[in-house]
Amino acid sequence: MNASNNYWRRRYQSFRYAFRGIAAFIRSEPHARIHALATIVVVVAGFYVHLPAVQWTLLLLVIGLVWVSEMINTVIEKIMDHLAPEWHERVGWIKDVAAGAVLVSAIIAVVAGALIFLPFLHR
């Protein structure tokens, strides 16, 4: 009984740390606030045009893709700044590729968003 209580307590703590991480990301990163604004605009537009469930699912997947890639990119930048604050070609490569991952996800999100919303503009 006690072991089971400890298990759920640890799971609860893990969720708290994860939510704290999301809040820290939004508080400290200007990019995160731009993503938050874009997410709100797109979700409101989705409700406005009454997106069907499949389009909602695809939209949420690309929104998630951008958030996750931006969060991982930010973590990589912070790790590199902490471990290797000096200028180094390899650090530049790592940061460039991590930023490239965000750009890939953003391009996919813009194209997917256009494909999802354009048919509703023609109605």
Ligand SMILES: Nc1ncnc2c1ncn2[C@@H]1O[C@H](COP(=O)(O)OP(=O)(O)OP(=O)(O)O)[C@@H](O)[C@H]1O
């Ligand atoms: N220590 C370093 N060594 C070599 N190049 C670096 C280093 N730090 C940054 N750079 C170069 O500068 C670019 C921007 O790095 P920086 O850490 O300033 O990211 P940022 O501009 O804060 O990115 P973001 O806009 O995603 O927050 C990197 O992609 C890399 O090309």
